[in-house]
Amino acid sequence: MEYLIHLAILVGIYTILAQSLNLCFGLGGLFNLAHVASYAIGAYTTALLSTEFGLSLWYTFPASIVLGSILALPIAAISSKLTQDYFAIGTLAFSFVIVALLINWKSLTRGVLGIPGIPRPEILGVNFYENSNFLILTVLVATAAQLILALLFQSRFARGLKAQAEYEEAALSLARNTRRIRGISFFISAGYAGLAGSLFAYYINYIDPSSFSLTEMVFVLTIVVVGKPGSFWGVLGATFFLVLLPEPLRFLDISPSILGPMRQLLYAVILYGVVFFNRYKIFPLQRVI
Amino acid sequence: MDEKREQPALTLQELRFAIHHAQILNGVTFDVSRGETVGVIGPNGSGKTTLFNCINGFYLPTAGKVLFQEREITRMPPFQRAELGLGRVFQNFGIFREMTVLENMVTALEGRQPLRTTFFPWAKQNRKNRERALELLGEVQLAEKAHLKAGSLSGGQMRLLEIMRTFAFGAELFLLDEPTAGVSPKMKEDVAELVRKLQNEKKTILIIEHDIRFIEKFCERIIVLDSGRVLLDDTPEKVKESPLLQEIYFGKRSPSSGLV
Known part of the structure; x- marks a missing residue:
């Protein structure tokens, strides 16, 4: 049971992360590889505010959203100079800068040691120490997030x-x-x-820079590509599918040292297959005057 | 000067444009009155499309002025010009192929509507927009294709959709860049009919076209561009008779068969 709750929480966090990438990459064709950098900023914001200052969820959620979205400024600046593949390379470089900061700004982030002991939140006397309670919080936040995005996906903004x-x-x-x-x-x-980063930090209790590497970015990108970029329900379905997919492998009698690489391999094969069969659909030809 | 001429919809003054040291436009000056239909012809590379791009704001002219309804717009960003009523139909089809035909129309209709009236999917304005879109699509026999992807239409249908979309957007000045390119001979008549509808709506129209026989039917004036200059600016009859035209299209030895 505890295991299923763990998976459900992960799915909840990834729906937020993948669907928001789907907005700019899927609808807007903007190959933003710095998405996970915002996720990292959100996670570190929550981690630092709750461990150093003991602030509650009422402060950490908004702060994580605001600080995460501030990263949109440099990304927008990159997009005004670079387009398409060059934009992808620009944002990739930018996300490496963020990871380098997390590793090397030791006085703030403790570097590769990470930040341990992030307390689970407590609101209005309800605590989320138990995973089952935390699942309720995750489901509420993820559902609200998806509802707003669902509106946005049908709006004139999406058409633009x-x-x-x-x-x-x-x-x-x-x-x-x-x-x-x-x-x-x-x-x-x-x-x-x-926001997704904030939930992640609360859930895992311990964060370090390795959670926000390029591998993580590729995983989120795989979700969007498998779910069909621009499709709201497709990406939602793909999040469930890809987060849960490697789990049955755990029950096979395989040593953990092989299990990790096998998961990566599985994702790689799926990503390759989807990209191969949809190679003309994923990146529709952009036209110019 | 007749009364119409006193209200220019578009005025170009000494428009120049250069890119990579290549002078594309060499001082283009003319104006177009409200409700007038003007054809723009000229050989390949004479600067016709560049001229349109300068009017739309996709290119910034190196010198000269563009005035729309007597208001200077030379340095204005393209989307603001569009808001004023400048419409463009692209040579390589400006429709959004990944969207449905209906979505293409709705995108145009909501272009100049305030965001608050259209943000939520259930807003009344959105239903009105869809109804209006279907009504306009019916006029070009595309209503039953409303839910297909626009990319699945034929060349002629795409062109009709794009012109109709620009009309739905509420453009006052239409810049049509080769509206018959990629259109089957049969559909050309439908495109011509739609252009006539725009004329009846008192829209101002500029058409780039290679086929002088296509535009002479509805243009009051034809401007001939050559090497970024206005070579001729006259009625279709006078332009057709001009030896200059024969010269720029065919060189000195002009064939007797006329122009294509």
Whole structure:
């Protein structure tokens, strides 16, 4: 039972992380590889505020969202100079800068030692020390997050985002401020990543920079690609599928040293297969005047 | 000067544009009155599309001025020009192929509507927009294709959709960049009919076209561009008779068969 709760919490956190990437990558065609950097900032914000200052969830959630979304500023700056593949490389470099900061700014983050002992939150006398209680919190937050994103996915904002992804000049000639639309999409998706990071820090109780590596980014990207970029329900389904997929392997009689690499291999094969069969659909051709 | 000429919809003054030291536009000056339909022709590389891009704001001219309804817009960003009523139809089809036909229309309709009236999916304005979109699609026989991806339409249908979309957006000035490119001969008549509808709505229209026979039917004026200059600016009859035109298209030895 405890194991199933653990999986459900992970699914909850990843739905927030993947769906928000789906907003800017899926709808907007913006290959933002710094998404996990916002996730990291959210996690560290919560970790530091709750261990150093003993602040409650009422402060850590908003702070994680705000600090996470501040990362949208440099990303938007990168996107104004670089597009498409170059944008991906730019954001990748940027996310490495963030990880390097987490590792080397030891006075703040304790470097690779990480931050242990993050207390579980407590609100209005209800504590979330037990995983079953924490699951309720996660489900509430994740559901609220998905509802707002579901609205956003049908809104005119989403149409503007899709329009600029396909043909920027055509979107501009329909009076869409494409630069602002992109900026807002980075802002929203980074804010969501910050929230996911906050939940993650609370749940795991201990964070270190290794949780926010490129591998993590690739995993989130795999979810979006498998779920079909731009599809709300597809990505939601893919989150369940990919988070739960490697779990049955645990029950096989395999030593843990093989199990880890096997999971990676499984994801790699799935990602390769999906990209191979959809290679013309994942990145629709962008047109220019 | 007749009365119409006193209200220019678009004024270009000494427009110049250069890229990588190549001078594309060499001082283009003309104005277009409200409700007028003007054809723009010229050989490949004469700067027709560049001229449109300068009017739309995708390129910033190196010198000169662009005025829309007597308001200077030379340095204004493209989306703001669109808000003022500048519409563009692209040569390589400006529709969004990944969206449905209906979504394409709705995207245009909500372009100039305030965000608060359209943000929520259940907003009344959104239902109105969908109804209006279907109504307009019906006029170009696309209503039954409303829920198909726009990329699945034929070239002619895409063109009709794009022109209709620009109309739905509420453009006052239409810049049509080769509206018959990639359109089957049969559908060209439908495109022509739609352009006539725009004329009846008193829209101002600029059309780039290679086929002079297509535009002479509805243009009051034809501007001939060559090497980024206005070579001729006259009625279709006068332009067709001009020896200059024969010269730039075919060199000195002009064939007797006319122009294609």
